[in-house]
Amino acid sequence: MRRSLCAFVCALLLAPATPADAAPPAAAYVIRPGDTLTSISRRYDVRVTDLRRWNSLPRGEPLRVDGLLRLTAPEQPLPEWSTRVLTVTAAEANGDPAKECPVPATDLRKIWVRYLGFDGNAHDGYVIMHYTLAEGVQRAFGRLYEWRFPIMAMQPMVVEDKSVLTSGYECRFVAGTTRWSQHSYGLAIDINPRQNPMIRGDYLDPPNSRTWLAREHYWPGMMHEDGAVPAFTAEGFYWGGKWKTLLDYMHFSTNDR
Structure with a gap:
């Protein structure tokens, strides 16, 4: 079973x-x-x-x-990795036109990928990113699948706690500012936020992820520089886990912000 x-x-x-x-x-x-x-x-x-x-x-x-x-036999072998890229509607991109998000939906792509879930099985999910990054993001997730790195959840999976979702584009400001986040341009992606939190002083995001600040451990879904991180840095992404003023272990962006 x-x-x-x-x-x-x-x-x-x-x-x-x-x-x-x-x-x-x-x-x-x-x-x-x-x-x-x-x-x-x-x-x-x-x-x-x-x-x-x-x-x-x-x-x-x-x-x-x-x-x-x-460490045990699966019910069936993992299927071959697969991916596809689709266009994005305005409703999927912004939802609320009043936000006046900085990137039009025509510049975004829905990137479907097959990933290894925490249940040990293959699932299909997607992230939305800028069209110029589609091929690099596909290659990065292809590496993660080949390396058997587990992803906790991706859309269209329905979850009560969105802090577990691996995601890319999101029309929002940087927390505590009126400056657009790199996610708002489709130029950043967060991988397994619960297992790879962001910490700045006493501020922790997600707030229920303090256990995973012990980065010397190798637990499911954690990303390390000698492990899963190169899947994205090989495609020109910078990793927030190497920042100085704060540490954002989930975050990969194209301009190191």
């Missing part, structure tokens, strides 16, 4: 870092620096050949830090 999202995530977060014979069965493992298939197979008492088959890993393919490695 397919695990629920909660059950799968709980298994990932609560599985203790102890030898396999002392730990309860784990559903998956987040790859850390220095890991190899051999070391993981010994730790969890599974065969390397099974790990390769369950995760569709070609022989010789290196493990990618931040990737989610299955």
Whole structure:
């Protein structure tokens, strides 16, 4: 039976870092620096050949830090990655014309991508970005899928808490200012906000994400410079996790703002 999202995530977060014979069965493992298939197979008492088959890993393919490695057989292999780009209507872009957003809908694109969910299965979702970034964003998400990096939620998934959504374009000001955010131009994207929060002094966004400020950990959906971050920086994006006056681990933009 397919695990629920909660059950799968709980298994990932609560599985203790102890030898396999002392730990309860784990559903998956987040790859850390220095890991190899051999070391993981010994730790969890599974065969390397099974790990390769369950995760569709070609022989010789290196493990990618931040990737989610299955430790049990899936119901079915992950399907091939897919993507498509569509135009955006004015209603999808702005909703409220009174906002006078800085980019017309004709300059935006809805980028559909296949992604690995926290439940270990493939899902299809989209982000809206400026048309000039469509191909680079597609390549970035293609890398994340290949690296088995999990995305918690993307539209059109319906969620009560929007702080879990990976998203791009949003017509809004920078918090606490009347200056347009880079998201308002379709030039920025936030990946897994809950697991990659923004912190500025005492201000934390999302406010329920303090646990994930412990960046020395490698938990599902967290992005590290030696892991999933290069999926976007290789396409010319700058990462907010390297800023000085604040740290925005979810944020990637084309102009480092």
